[in-house]
Amino acid sequence: MKFFSEQPVTAADKTFIQLRQDIVEGEIPSGAKLSETELSTRYAVSRAIIREAINRLASCHIVERKANVGARVVSLSTDGLIELYQVRESLEGMAARLAAKNMTTSEIDDLNLLLNSHFDEVKGGESYYQEAGDVDFHYRIILGSKNKHLISMLVNGIYHLVRMYRVQLGMAGPRVTTAFDEHKHIVQAISNRDEELAEILMRRHIMYSKHNIEQNLAQSRERVK
Amino acid sequence: MKFFSEQPVTAADKTFIQLRQDIVEGEIPSGAKLSETELSTRYAVSRAIIREAINRLASCHIVERKANVGARVVSLSTDGLIELYQVRESLEGMAARLAAKNMTTSEIDDLNLLLNSHFDEVKGGESYYQEAGDVDFHYRIILGSKNKHLISMLVNGIYHLVRMYRVQLGMAGPRVTTAFDEHKHIVQAISNRDEELAEILMRRHIMYSKHNIEQNLAQSRERVK
């Protein structure tokens, strides 16, 4: 289910989305230099289009641009990931609080339905839940906050970076059933319109996820040795 | 004292900063249409430069752009201001938490010095504190978080919008001495490395400020009647 079917209308839109995908999926590796002329031949558009796409990527913090020098894909690091999750904790915590306040009852009903379908999947051992299901759940709450800034920052900014880390550092994480329980409690708090608790639980949920990732990274570093 | 002396190097940089200032200060009124050709003559640069500037303003949420239609300056509203302060509360709360963790002792000493100089000003009845002083204080804590994303979102994004509201809705607010005490307690928590308390106090500080503004707006609406 797609919420933000960000309709690309101009060529710059399409190139931006394509380029972002290629970076997030690692086809263009992190740390790589982005040559405008090279990309313009690669994507068969003019340099102006590429420049606009790169500018947009820069405002999502997916690339870093220096004047008269050029743009590079951000390089991933443990520190960077932690910083990202600190922002997520802060913003999504507030999103959960606002969702408890602002979501309509029918939206909350839908959320419960989603949760039930996830329960069936988890019980059935499907791995679908890990990726799309989790994102789906978080998106609903973010949109439920009804706060334009919050939504834009998370959906257009943070989440693509999170996905980039997830894909490129290969963070799958078992945590499926655990996370499901956490989701359940968050929805419960939202159903009860308990803003305080919704925020606290969401923040914990993201903190746990962060710890899990840090642990995994530490382990994979061990394995390399 | 300037922290982020964002050095404009290209013509697009300069035009972006100029245009942003003209919008924030209300010279270009909120809600106005931004004609590319008109602006290009006004600022004596090519349309490409203007386009880049507008794109950057769009990613700060200062203008809204629609494909094949154009860009408009955002229109200010009470709801918009409240949404903005919700994000501020969330992000600056986290900034204070991280500042308590990550600021160096010498940075904390500087912050105490700043507070003392503010105390003298408040005692002397200077109104300086309200504007620049307050911003200065908040900036130090934001930068003290050492979190790139947090810093960029607040300094490049939120704060210009906040200033736009402040200037155009003429929000001065008395709150000087009260706010000073709040600042003092926040610094105290940071000095004690009490992350939890630093976050709570900062969030309260911003909430109070929000309530104060809402009250002022309600009053000025009464006066109009």
Add this chain to the structure above:
DNA sequence: TATGGCTATATTGTCGACAATCTAATGTAA
């Protein structure tokens, strides 16, 4: 009179060429 389609005009989107700037290679002097 109201509505629906068409055209004219203005505005935005895209392009290729030129100018300004950085970077790396070469050469020179201490």
Add this chain to the structure above:
DNA sequence: TTACATTAGATTGTCGACAATATAGCCATA
């Protein structure tokens, strides 16, 4: 050999012109 200056090459920044799209006004028709 090292350090610095110079220069050639490549890359980014800027521009004006053209193409594609939307808006407003006009005319025809019910």
